[in-house]
Amino acid sequence: MARKSVHPYNEPAGGWGALKALGRALLVQEVPVKGAVTLSRMNQPHGFDCPGCAWPDPKHTSSFEFCENGGKAIAWEATAKRCTPEFFAEHTVSELSGWNDYDLEMVGRLTHPMAYDATSDRYLPVSWQEAFQKIGEHLRALHDPNMADFYTSGRTSNEAAFLYQLFVREFGTNNFPDCSNMCHEATSVGLPQSIGVGKGTVLLEDFDKADCIFIFGQNPGTNSPRMMTSLRNAARRGASIISFNPFRERALERFQAPQAPIEMITLSSTTISSKLFQVRIGGDVAALKGIMKVLVEADEIARATEQPEILDWDFIRGHTVGIETLTADLKRVQWSDIERQSGLTREDLEYAANAYMKAERAILVYGMGITQHWRGAHNVQQIANLALLRGNVGREGAGVCPVRGHSNVQGDRTVGITEVPTADFLGRLERRFGFTPPTAPGHNVVTALEAMIRGEVKVFFAMGGNFAAAIPDWQATRAALQNLDLTVYVSTKLNRSHLVHGRAALILPCLGRTEIDIQAGGPQSVTVEDSMSMVHASGGRNKPASEHLKSEIAIIAGVAKATLGDRSVVNWDDFVADYDLIRDAIEAVFPIFQGYNARIRVPGGFHLTSTARERIWTTPSGKANFIVFEGCGEDPPQSDDDYIWLTTIRSHDQYNTTLYSLSDRYRGVFGQRDVVFLSEYEMKKRGLQEGDRVDLITQSTDGAERVIRNFRVVRYSFPTGCCAAYYPETNPLVPLYARDPMSFTPSYKGIPIRLVRSSVAEAAI
Ligand SMILES: Nc1nc2c(c(=O)[nH]1)N[C@H]1C(S)=C(S)[C@@H](COP(=O)(O)OP(=O)(O)OC[C@H]3O[C@@H](n4cnc5c(=O)[nH]c(N)nc54)[C@H](O)[C@@H]3O)O[C@H]1N2
Ligand SMILES: Nc1nc2c(c(=O)[nH]1)N[C@H]1C(S)=C(S)[C@@H](COP(=O)(O)OP(=O)(O)OC[C@H]3O[C@@H](n4cnc5c(=O)[nH]c(N)nc54)[C@H](O)[C@@H]3O)O[C@H]1N2
Ligand SMILES: [Mo]
Numbered sequence: 001m002a003r004k005s006v007h008p009y010n011e012p013a014g015g016w017g018a019l020k021a022l023g024r025a026l027l028v029q030e031v032p033v034k035g036a037v038t039l040s041r042m043n044q045p046h047g048f049d050c051p052g053c054a055w056p057d058p059k060h061t062s063s064f065e066f067c068e069n070g071g072k073a074i075a076w077e078a079t080a081k082r083c084t085p086e087f088f089a090e091h092t093v094s095e096l097s098g099w100n101d102y103d104l105e106m107v108g109r110l111t112h113p114m115a116y117d118a119t120s121d122r123y124l125p126v127s128w129q130e131a132f133q134k135i136g137e138h139l140r141a142l143h144d145p146n147m148a149d150f151y152t153s154g155r156t157s158n159e160a161a162f163l164y165q166l167f168v169r170e171f172g173t174n175n176f177p178d179c180s181n182m183c184h185e186a187t188s189v190g191l192p193q194s195i196g197v198g199k200g201t202v203l204l205e206d207f208d209k210a211d212c213i214f215i216f217g218q219n220p221g222t223n224s225p226r227m228m229t230s231l232r233n234a235a236r237r238g239a240s241i242i243s244f245n246p247f248r249e250r251a252l253e254r255f256q257a258p259q260a261p262i263e264m265i266t267l268s269s270t271t272i273s274s275k276l277f278q279v280r281i282g283g284d285v286a287a288l289k290g291i292m293k294v295l296v297e298a299d300e301i302a303r304a305t306e307q308p309e310i311l312d313w314d315f316i317r318g319h320t321v322g323i324e325t326l327t328a329d330l331k332r333v334q335w336s337d338i339e340r341q342s343g344l345t346r347e348d349l350e351y352a353a354n355a356y357m358k359a360e361r362a363i364l365v366y367g368m369g370i371t372q373h374w375r376g377a378h379n380v381q382q383i384a385n386l387a388l389l390r391g392n393v394g395r396e397g398a399g400v401c402p403v404r405g406h407s408n409v410q411g412d413r414t415v416g417i418t419e420v421p422t423a424d425f426l427g428r429l430e431r432r433f434g435f436t437p438p439t440a441p442g443h444n445v446v447t448a449l450e451a452m453i454r455g456e457v458k459v460f461f462a463m464g465g466n467f468a469a470a471i472p473d474w475q476a477t478r479a480a481l482q483n484l485d486l487t488v489y490v491s492t493k494l495n496r497s498h499l500v501h502g503r504a505a506l507i508l509p510c511l512g513r514t515e516i517d518i519q520a521g522g523p524q525s526v527t528v529e530d531s532m533s534m535v536h537a538s539g540g541r542n543k544p545a546s547e548h549l550k551s552e553i554a555i556i557a558g559v560a561k562a563t564l565g566d567r568s569v570v571n572w573d574d575f576v577a578d579y580d581l582i583r584d585a586i587e588a589v590f591p592i593f594q595g596y597n598a599r600i601r602v603p604g605g606f607h608l609t610s611t612a613r614e615r616i617w618t619t620p621s622g623k624a625n626f627i628v629f630e631g632c633g634e635d636p637p638q639s640d641d642d643y644i645w646l647t648t649i650r651s652h653d654q655y656n657t658t659l660y661s662l663s664d665r666y667r668g669v670f671g672q673r674d675v676v677f678l679s680e681y682e683m684k685k686r687g688l689q690e691g692d693r694v695d696l697i698t699q700s701t702d703g704a705e706r707v708i709r710n711f712r713v714v715r716y717s718f719p720t721g722c723c724a725a726y727y728p729e730t731n732p733l734v735p736l737y738a739r740d741p742m743s744f745t746p747s748y749k750g751i752p753i754r755l756v757r758s759s760v761a762e763a764a765i
Contacts, residue, residue: 002661002662002663002670002671003670003671004670004671004672005670005671006668006669006670006675006690006714007668007670008668009250009665009666009667009668011256012250012253012254012255012256012269012270013221013228013250013251013253013254013255013256013666014068014221014225014228014251014255014256014257014258014269015255015256015257015258015263015267015269016256016267017665018068018225018258019068019258021068021072021653021665022068022071022072022075025071025072025075025076025660026071026075028075028661029075029076029078029079029080029081030079030080030081047538047539047541048513048514048538048539048540048541049407049408049513049528049530049536049538050067050070050073050074050407051073051074051077051155051407051512051513051514052067052069052070052072052073052074052407052655053069053070053223053224053225053226053403053404053405053406053407053531054154054224054403054404054405054406054407054408054409054410054530054531055224055225055226055227055403055530055531056203056204056530056531056532056534057204057226057530058204067225067226068225068258069222069223069225069652069655070225070226072653072655072660073655074514076105076493076655076658076660077109077492077512077513077514078512078514078542079108079109080108081106081107081108081109082107082108082109082111082545082546083107083108083109083110083111083493083494084111084112085111085112085114085124085125087107088114088122088123088124088125089122089124091122092120092121092122093116093121093122093123093499093501094121096494096499097499101469101495101496101657101658101659101728102659102661102662104493104494104495104496104499105493105494105495105658105659107493107494108493108545109492109493109509109512109545109546110491110492110493110494110507110509110545110546111509111545111546111548111549112125112509112546112548113125113126113127113128113131113506113507113508113509113548114126114506114507115130115131115134115504115505115506116501116504116505116506118503123498123505123507126506128548128550128558131506131508131558132558132559132561132562133562134486134504134506135459135461135486135488135506135559135562135563136559136562136563136565138458138459138485138486138504139171139459139563140563142458142459145171145172145173145438146172146173146175146440146442147456147457147458147459148171148173148175148457148458148459148460148461149175149177149443149448149451149452149457149459149460149461150164150168150173150175150176150177150461150462150463151176151177151178151179151445151448151460151461151462151463151465151467152164152176152177152178152179152412152417152462152463152464152465153179153406153462153463153464153465153466153467154178154179154180154183154404154405154406154407154408154409154410154412154464155406155407155408155464155513156408156412156463156464156552157408157411157513157526157527157528157538157552157553158408158411158412158414158415158526158527158528158529158535158583158586159526159527159553159579159582159583159586160463160526160551160552160553160556161408161411161412161415161416161417161463162415162416162582162585162586162589163553163556163557163560163572163575163582164417164463164552164556165415165416165417166416166429166433166560166570166585167556167559167560167563167564167570169416169421169426169429169435169437169438170433170435170437170560170564170568170569170570171560171563171564172438173438173442174418174419174420174421174438174439174440174441174442175419175442175443175448176417176418176419176442176443176444177419177443177444177445177447177448178409178412178413178417178418178419178444178445179405179406179409179445179465179470180405180406180409180412180413181444181445181446181743181744181745182372182445182470182471182745182746182748183368183371183372183404183405183406183409183745184371184402184404184405184409185371185376185377185444185740185743185744185745186370186371186372186373186376186377186379186380186740186742186743186745187199187371187380187402188413188743189377189742189743190376190377190378190379190380190381190384190742190743191380191381191384191400191402192618192619193377193381193619193625193627194380194381194384194385194388194619194624194625194626194627195384195388195393195400195612195617195619195624195625196611196612196616196617196618196619196624197610197611197612197618198413199402199410199533199610200399200400200401200402200403200531200532200533200610201393201394201399201400201401201610201612201613202363202398202399202400202401202532203532203534203607204230204532206361206363206396206397206398206399207230207231207233207234207363208230208233208234208237208397209361209396209397210234210239210359210361210362210363210397210398211239211240211358211359211360211361211362211397212239212240212241212242212355212356212358212359212361212362212363213231213234213239213240213241213242213362213363213365214241214242214243214244214352214356214362214363214364214365214386215241215242215243215244215245215252215273215365215366216243216244216245216284216288216364216365216366216367216369216370216383217244217245217284217366217367217368217369217370217371217749218245218365218366218367218368218369218370218403219245219247219249219251219252219367219649219650220251220252220403221249221250221251221252221255221652221666222249222251222650222651222652222666223367223403223405223650224403224531225251227403228251228255228257228272229257229259231255231272232255232257232270232272235270235271235272235274236270239359240274240275240355240358240359241272241273241274242273242274242275242276242277242352242355243272243273243275243276243277244276244277244279244284244287244369245276245277245278245279245369246278246279246280246281246369246647246718246719246722246724247278247649247667247677247716247718247724248276248278248717249276249666250666250667251272251666252272252273252276253271253272253273253276254269254270254271254272255269255270255272256268256269256270257270274355275348275351275352275355277344277348277352278343278344278717278718278719279342279343279344279719280341280342280343280645280719280720280721280722281635281645281646281647281719281721281722281724281749281750282341282373282374282633282634282635282645282749282750283341283342283343283344283634283719284342284369284370284379284382284634285341285375285378285379285382285629285632285633285634286337286338286339286340286341286342286344286632286633287338287342287344287349287352288382288383288385288386289330289333289338289382289629289632290335290338290339290342290344290346290349290353291349291352291353291356291386292326292330292353292382292385292386292389293330293331293333293335293338294349294350294353294354295310295311295353295356295357295389295390296311296327296330296331296389297331298310298353298357299311310357310390311389311390312389312390312391314391315388315390315391316388316389316391319388319391319615319617319623319624320388320623320624320625320626321621321623321624321625321626322625322626322627322628323626325626325628326385326626326627326628329628329629329630333631333632337631337632338632341632341633342632343719343720343721343722356386356390357390360397361392361395361396361397361398362387362390362392362398363392363397363398363399363400363401364383364386364387364392364399364400364401365401365402365403366380366383366401366402366403367402367403368405368748368749369647369749370383371402371743371745372745372746372747372748372749372750373634373635373740373745373747373749373750374634374635374636374738374739374740374747374750375629375633375634375635375740375742376634376740376742376743376745376747377740377742377743377745378627378629378634378740378742379629379634380402381627381629382629383400384400384624384627385626385627387399387400388624388626393612393613393615393624394612394613394614394615399613401531401532402531403531404530404531405656407513407528407530408528408529410529410530410531410533411527411528411529411535414529414590414592414608415586415590416429416589416590419441419442419443419444419447420441420442421437421439423439425589425590426439428588428589428590429589432585432588432589433569433570433585434569435569443457444744445471445744445746446736446739446744446746447744448460449471449472449473449477449480449736450736452477452480452481452483452484453476453477453479453480453736455483457484458484458485458486459484459485459486459487459488459502460481460484460486460487460488460502461487461488461559462487462488462489462490462491462497463490463552463556464490464491464492464552465489465497466495466496466497466656466657466658467481467489467497468481468496468497468499468500469495469496469497469657469728469731470656470657470728470731471731471746472731472734472735472736472738472746472748473706473731473732473734473735473736474731474732475704475706475732476704476736477736478500481497481500481501481502482500482501482502483502484502484503485502485503485504486502486503486504486505486506487501487502487504487505487506488505488506488508489506489507489508490508490510490552490555491507491508491509491510492509492510492512492545493658494507495657495658496657508550508555509545509546509548509549509550510549510550510551510552510555511540511544511549511550511551511552512540512545513526513538513540514540514541514542515540515541515542515543515544515545515549516539516540516541516542516543516544517539517540517551519551519554519576519577519578519579520576520577520578521577521578521579521580523539524539524551524578524579525537525538525539525579525600526538526539526553526579527583527596527600527605529608532607533607533608533609533610534604534605534606534607534608535593535599535600535605535606535607535608536600536604536605536606537600537601537605551576553575553576553579553582554576557572557573557575557576560572580597583596583597583600584596584597592608592609593608612624634750635747635750635752638699638752640699642754643699643752643753643754644682644721644722644723644752644753644754644755645721645722645723645750645751645752645753646696646722646723646724646725646730646733646750646751646752646753647722647723647724647748647749647750647751648724648725648726648727648730648731648734648748648749648751649724649725649726649727650726650727651663651664651667651669651673651726652664652665652666652667653665654726656727656728657728659673664726667716669714672712673726673729674710674711674712674729675711675712675713675714675725675726676694676696676711676712676713676714676723676724676725676755677714677716677718677723677724677725678713678714678715678716678718678723678755679715679716679717679718679719679720679722680715681720682718682720682721682722682723683713683715686755686757688713688755688757689713690713690714690715691712691713692712692713692757693710693711693712693713693757693758694710694711694713694755694756694757694758695707695708695709695710695711695755695756695757695758695759696708696709696711696725696730696733696753696754696755697733697753697754697755697756698733698734698735698751698752698753699752699753699754700735701735701737702735702737704735706732706733706734706735707732707733708729708730708732708733709758710758711725723753723755727748730751731748733751733753734746734747734748734751735751738750738751
């Protein structure tokens, strides 16, 4: 493991550094040879879908596209290490609770179903049948099905997700907290009000045609590295790429393509962003309004002087409503407010606006820097406004591009993982299966946690993920999880959530995506939907990590049978035997999947049509809507001077709560994660030096104390009034109330905190 140090990384992103890092990851997981074979099957026509990110592949037909972080995700799954009953026999849960997250996952793949035994404070092996019975007993004992919550993390396939929602709805609840509630929910809620769909409107090939690409609050070099190929090609074509990010993320600046022999051999690289604007945390709406203000005012002048129009008036008149209120608001907003809130100058924003107006086709990309704010859904809508002003939706080479996170988080939603199902969907479910599904809205992540805190929930079941680490406000929320009667995790690796468990607890080990899944009907494939709504098959080839593993689908069927018994109208065994039957059922419930089984057998899969892409607006007005954001503040104003905005970020070497190492190569931090990034100015203001230790304390408004201690100050080029630290370590600081009222997305990227010199002596750390 790397020694603790901080030093700038002067290489481009990608390149030899990425190849070396992947080699190291394969070595750490003891999969040097097998790993390489496994990697070559990733994202191939007959291979498996990379469990890393949701970025699409060029038709899944190209030769192996190298991706450092996709490779690491696979190495972590294909590891030779095992977490066995013997391991659990050697360690009590209290002891394991003292381990760090990295060490927990490093134990390796789970091999047996395990049940918590309170007497010995250990997990002991159980048979699958016993495990299913226990879950069934607990669920049947609830006097209201709404006393159980069923979480999904977005690696789950379409088939598993569909069966999961089928079981849970037949059981009787819509309580589907989903990882997407912490992620792109602001997109799912905000975007439909603007353009009628909660998904992006671009395809991969649009990136080859765009003249201008804006990237707001997204870090492709780390989180969707295959996107770098599109960006690099666009930059080389001369498209302008403009990024808005408080960090000068390395891959947004310079990239060396591991696929490009010349760049590799000559150590050259491609400049990615023509400009990278270091926007303040929570400053994107101000920046967007500034850009739109320039456009609207330039258009007025153009029209008055009979120059070509800047706004696309044909599109605006034919396809949208609300332009008058939007322009009135943009004229009202003051440059002084825009500059203060965004941390950017008027000239900066004029530069961006000019690039945007010059472009015939523009793509607006965004990620967590936009969605994870107090007004996340509104932020998303301002991006839609900017696109609509120049008709950049539903045209080649143009569109809105939210980059989803987990590899199938979008597909899970498409096939019914939602706490607010539409009547149409429930009607179709009822017609296909013959039971009456519940209609009352269920819990999302935040409302599930609130219900747990109030004691209204007794059972928590998780299909993947690491809920106890991913959620905000650990002090309160973890106590609530520990107060449950039963917690169940379907998992591949040991993680924190298994240790923050209910009175009874089960860990159910499942097959990963790289592994062969053989059922009564022979080897099975699943399907996933990427960020651009392409659906394709994924079939693993590796030998399973243990003979005791079951597929997620078989686990759901086992739980369903043990819970519902004869009451169930579903033939669960048939579905497990042949996943084609699940796809037929999905097609019956969701007509957009017409011809599902045939279409996934075509390499590359198929595209789920998006109405907005066709310029059909499924909004109540029947048009796309300009939606006004009052003022410039995404995050609430603070009353005293002492606060600073904290954003919580991913390192280059983590996959959400899974840590590949304690280093963050591109940001130049090695062997440590308990750091806070701070500008020279903010350090001086507080009399701090690099290396000093500080406590981070939330400016809570509910009286609760939220603090994390002894974080090391790292000097960094960062906007005034802002600081950053890693997720998930910072989650104790995020109050549950800090969330977007529209989408309930936690404001993980905007928490007001104070920095106080630590009272614990350095020597004691
Ligand atoms: N290797 C790897 N791949 C991943 C993941 C992973 O953890 N590791 N996670 C997956 C998941 S689930 C998701 S959702 C995606 C996440 O991928 P991203 O959307 O890229 O998420 P983050 O890295 O959290 O944050 C993105 C960027 O937002 C910037 N930022 C922070 N606050 C603000 C702000 O107020 N405004 C602006 N403009 N920028 C801001 C940060 O500096 C960072 O560069 O990636 C997916 N892919
Ligand atoms: N402060 C802060 N908090 C955040 C965020 C942030 O930016 N800042 N980001 C949020 C976001 S965007 C997200 S998506 C959530 C992520 O929240 P989750 O999705 O809950 O978390 P992960 O870390 O992705 O889950 C990792 C675990 O998934 C299990 N796993 C891996 N592969 C499989 C599989 O194939 N099947 C099954 N059943 N299990 C598997 C393994 O046991 C592993 O330990 O965190 C959110 N929390
Ligand atoms: Mo995510």
